Amino acid sequence: MSCGKVATSEKVHEIDSSGAFVRQKNSFTASFGNGPGELPVEPGRYRLIWTPLCPWATRQMIVLKLLGLSDVISTGTVSPVRTEQGWEFSLDPEGRDPVLGIRFLPEIYAATDPCYGGRATVPVVVDVKAKKVVNNDYHRLTNEWETAWKPYHKKDAPDLYPGKLQSEIDSLNIILFNEVNNGVYKAGFAESQEAYEDAVRILFERLDRLEERLDKRRFLFGDSVTDSDVRLYVTLARFDTVYYYLFRCDRKRVRDYPNLWNYAKDLYSIPAFRESTDFEAIKRGYFLGSVSENPFQILPKGPDNSIWNEPNDRAEKFDDKEAH
Numbered sequence: 001m002s003c004g005k006v007a008t009s010e011k012v013h014e015i016d017s018s019g020a021f022v023r024q025k026n027s028f029t030a031s032f033g034n035g036p037g038e039l040p041v042e043p044g045r046y047r048l049i050w051t052p053l054c055p056w057a058t059r060q061m062i063v064l065k066l067l068g069l070s071d072v073i074s075t076g077t078v079s080p081v082r083t084e085q086g087w088e089f090s091l092d093p094e095g096r097d098p099v100l101g102i103r104f105l106p107e108i109y110a111a112t113d114p115c116y117g118g119r120a121t122v123p124v125v126v127d128v129k130a131k132k133v134v135n136n137d138y139h140r141l142t143n144e145w146e147t148a149w150k151p152y153h154k155k156d157a158p159d160l161y162p163g164k165l166q167s168e169i170d171s172l173n174i175i176l177f178n179e180v181n182n183g184v185y186k187a188g189f190a191e192s193q194e195a196y197e198d199a200v201r202i203l204f205e206r207l208d209r210l211e212e213r214l215d216k217r218r219f220l221f222g223d224s225v226t227d228s229d230v231r232l233y234v235t236l237a238r239f240d241t242v243y244y245y246l247f248r249c250d251r252k253r254v255r256d257y258p259n260l261w262n263y264a265k266d267l268y269s270i271p272a273f274r275e276s277t278d279f280e281a282i283k284r285g286y287f288l289g290s291v292s293e294n295p296f297q298i299l300p301k302g303p304d305n306s307i308w309n310e311p312n313d314r315a316e317k318f319d320d321k322e323a324h
Contacts, residue, residue, distance in 0.1 A: 019192025020199075021185055024118050029137040032148035039127070039134055041148050043072035046134070047099055047126045051087065052278035053080035053285030055181060055234035056138035057123040062230050063142045065272035068154025073145075078105055078122060080278075080285030086120050099128060109133055139177070142227055160227045172220065172228050179206040181235050188247025196248065204251050207260065214259040218266070218318040229267060236264040237277050240303055242286040255307070266314040279305040 014022040032039045039046075048064070050057035064070050076097045078087035087105040089097045096103050106120040112132040125135040135141060146161040161169060179202050186199035210232070213220065220228045235243075236254050243249045255261045267273045288297050 015191050018195055019190055020195035021189035023182060026137045027118060028133050028135050030134055032144050043152060045127060045129055047074045047076055047128050049076045049078060049105060049124045049126065050122050051078045051080050052281040054122050055238060058234045058276050059142055059230045060123045061276040062272050063145050065275060067145060067157045069145055069149055069152060072152045074099065080281040081289035083289060087122060100126060142230065146227060158225055165221055169226055169228050173231055176228065176231050179203060181231060184235060184243040184247050184249050187249050200249060203249060211257045211259050214263050218314060233264060233267045233273060236260060238282055241279055241283055246286055262312050262314045265308055265312045268308050
């Protein structure tokens with residue numbers, strides 16, 4: 001099947017008639033499992049492509065590390081600085097992914113579906129055997145790692161998606177996505193004052209509520225990390241470095257919220273979170289390349305992210321509460 005010449009550039013985002021940002025829908029949403037049409041759960045068969053720039057991709061890496069799935073799911077990394085031709089494997093020797101043999105991510109999307117007309121997004125799971133894209137559904141992908149891949153979790157893996165909380169986690173995740181995770185993009189990409197102000201209002205109203213929630217519990221659902229914490233963290237980790245300045249989400253910084261700030265640092269102290277967080281790559285990715293509106297490609301010097309390593313007594317605070 002041929003659909004003509006494959007595009008060599010991609011539009012970064014869409015805007016509706018009101019000037020509001022509209023996020024592209026995911027096209028490859030097959031679940032993992034043993035049912036008809038599902039993707040077989042087979043170690044060594046899949047490759048996750050990510051970049052430390054992207055919050056949706058970073059949460060996949062955090063979950064893979066927390067669950068010990070890095071040995072059964074291989075990973076490839078595209079440069080955080082996106083090009084006009086899409087995400088590029090410029091960090092690899094000879095500028096190509098060593099497993100897929102491609103230079104630009106759109107190549108594997110085109111090989112999968114010559115008529116695919118959207119952006120080639122990360123995170124994306126590629127079936128290495130078939131050499132095709134099988135899942136780019138960042139909405140549900142961490143839940144797939146947490147459930148379908150459970151037989152391959154390490155022995156002491158946390159239960160990030162416990163059965164008794166799944167309904168509550170799903171409900172909170174929808175709120176987090178619409179008002180926080182995607183909320184910062186609605187503000188940053190808005191092309192009307194009304195759309196921008198609406199997005200900022202909703203974003204900070206939700207952050208205020210989360211600040212109150214975290215005053216009474218260490219994590220969003222109590223004493224243990226869940227899928228929702230991973231989703232909130234990736235936005236908090238980028239907030240002061242990028243969203244506050246570049247996306248005009250400047251009512252407050254995360255570090256101006258005592259509970260949210262110490263909660264974010266608490267999560268950062270966990271190796272899976274810290275190892276998946278690259279502040280320099282985040283800054284470069286947002287401020288440089290085709291994604292940014294930065295014609296002179298000037299990279300800001302700040303902020304000072306060394307403060308993420310400062311001592312944090314949040315764990316002790318909640319341990320003391322339990323003791324009393």
